[in-house]
Amino acid sequence: MVALGNAEEASVSLPSLLPDLELLWAESYGDPNIRIAILDGPVDLRHACFEGARLRVLETVTPGRPGGGGATQHGTHIASLIFGQHGSPVPGIAPGCTGLILPVFTDRPNGSVGPCSQLDLARAVEQAVMEGAQIVVVSSGQLAAGGEPEEYLAKAIRLCAESGVLVIAAAGNDGCDCLHVPAAVRPVLAVGGMDAAGRPLESNNWGAAYRSHGVVAPGFEIPGAMAGGGIVRKSGSSPATAIVAGIAAVLLAIRMKMGSLADPYTVRSAILSNALPCDLPEGTACRQLLAGGINIPGSLAAIRAESPFGLSALASATDWESESTRQGERPVPNDQMQAESGPPTASLDSAHLPVAADALSTGVNPSECSCKGGASEGPPNRSLVYALGVVGYDFGSEARRDSFVQQGVSNPANPAEMLAHLSANPYAATGVKWTLMQQSTPIYSVVPSGPFAGQGYETLRAFLDAQIRGEAEQVSVPGHIMGSTKLMNGQTVPVLIPELRGMYSWSTAALVAAVAGPVPEEDADKAAYQQKAGEIGNFLTRIYHELRNLGVTPQDRAVNSAATNALQVSRVYQAALQAGLKLDSIQVERSPLCRPNSDCWDVKMGFFNPSKRLEQARHVYRFTVDVSDTIPVTVGQIRDWDIY
Structure with missing residues (x-):
């Protein structure tokens, strides 16, 4: 220059x-x-x-x-x-x-x-x-x-x-x-x-x-x-x-x-x-x-x-x-x-x-x-987030990691050993940087705040424990972004202040079982049950992996909310399976109608009949999600129609 x-x-x-x-x-x-x-x-x-x-x-x-x-x-x-x-x-x-x-x-x-x-x-x-x-x-x-x-x-x-x-x-x-x-x-x-x-x-x-x-x-x-x-x-x-x-x-x-x-x-x-x-x-x-x-x-x-x-x-x-x-x-x-x-x-x-x-x-x-x-400088970034992933932890620096070693944790990188230490010493949970990860990549540092911060750290420990025992594959963390922090590997990630009332953990199998109900005793009903459970599992897997996102845009928050509202999704699949339909696409678009002071988005699930691709029209089910608040909520009834 x-x-x-x-x-x-x-x-x-x-x-x-x-x-x-x-x-x-x-x-x-x-x-x-x-x-x-x-x-x-x-x-x-x-x-x-x-x-x-x-x-x-x-x-x-x-x-x-x-x-x-x-x-x-x-x-x-x-x-x-x-x-x-x-x-x-x-x-x-x-x-x-x-x-x-x-x-x-x-x-x-x-x-x-x-x-x-x-x-x-x-x-x-x-x-x-x-x-x-x-x-x-x-x-x-x-x-x-x-x-x-x-x-x-x-x-x-x-x-x-x-x-x-x-x-x-x-x-x-x-x-x-x-x-x-x-x-x-x-x-x-x-x-x-x-x-x-x-x-x-x-x-x-x-x-x-x-x-x-x-x-x-x-x-x-x-x-x-x-x-x-x-x-x-x-x-x-x-x-x-x-x-x-x-x-x-x-x-x-x-x-x-x-x-x-x-x-x-x-x-x-x-x-x-x-x-x-x-x-x-x-x-x-x-x-x-x-x-x-x-x-x-x-x-x-x-x-x-x-x-x-x-x-x-x-x-x-x-x-x-x-x-x-x-x-x-x-x-x-x-x-x-x-x-x-x-x-x-x-x-x-x-x-x-x-x-x-x-x-x-x-x-x-x-x-x-x-x-x-x-x-002018804009206000601090308080973007709403509704993200899915798995819980992890980071130390931020070698000195912080070594401090846990000196406190008796021989291998702080071992989640089970670290969790045992945190369970015995709950106050130490504030000494690590809790992360939300997707594909082993940290996307947020989760920092509980406010008068119930202690319960927030307890929830994170419970999530990690469930993951270690194989009882949880995914967690949901709604909240808002407030600043950023640097991890031990030098990566900078946003700080996510979580909303405790929307934090959940689950396994796909357990969620499918909860939605589909108990396995029927009659052999004639088991095939239909397994088909329903498989379709719901397919939907959730696509949300977790194919549609993986950061949970910041209204569209992504609506889709992620749909993944945690499996009861409503189950109703869609119940009707689709009875008609012999398979999931084809998941789309999100702004809802043309919305109540005042809300931000409504339509989640549209498209289905088709694999045995009648050319003869039968595609069928669409739509439900509306309001993402104006920290925790998205569904609005109105499920609607469906044919597309020729």
């Missing part, structure tokens, strides 16, 4: 690099009703360019206080390219829009960028959707063979597509025929960088998936805000991503000004359909241009003409299965995502050299070639 002195500041600006921006600004600088979420490093809101900007900092699992390290420098630069106020040293592209700042990277003590995991990125994406963002900017990525994201991130991106929220992400700066997530996922608008002459940066990744949903934009020595004051130029797909996000936001504002629906996917289609084709000799250079260069006049003309992109564009975007998946390739597991680093130049330091094409990054990292304002 290159810091600019006062004499140079006036000579470099986004309009000088992209003159067509004036066409957009002649009609709009953005709309306050358009919310753009920045998932990046902390932002130095004291920079002069943010004076008067509509920015709000949201609490995430990542400590978001700006410092002087690489994460803050990256986040500040990216935010300024979009929200920098006109008349300030850094005029941004969409200064009239509202910004949501969700820190996902941290400043390390040595000044480098601390990457985040795909799980933490997924949390931030879901949080952005719940805060009403229409555009989510991820100027980062993780090198992944096949371009397939991990499960939680895949579900978060699917949530965006289903909610009409556009994710714009960096294509990566490894300079290879490779893919980064989340940019490689089909609903995402992937962005690479180009120089002032329109040539693609040599650092651009050019995986085949990008040819269908990726564009390039200016990404070489882009001037933006420097944390602490001043202007700095940075290169790579990170600044290019911010530029495209700003353009998309202004196009969306223009569409709204015309009285049209605020549909970010129509803007996505306008950008992709009008991308400037490669006019360079065929070869790697053209592949590095992805689908083409950003074309502001063409995209603006398409928006003005109200071209019929809309629903067909969204349908195409949500068909996100990659070529590698269709051909049977599987992604190579990755641990964390990182902000992208670009090619070495005289202005880049050696810490950001490109990696080999077959290397895997260690995390989600900013996509940069090393290459007090109008903002």
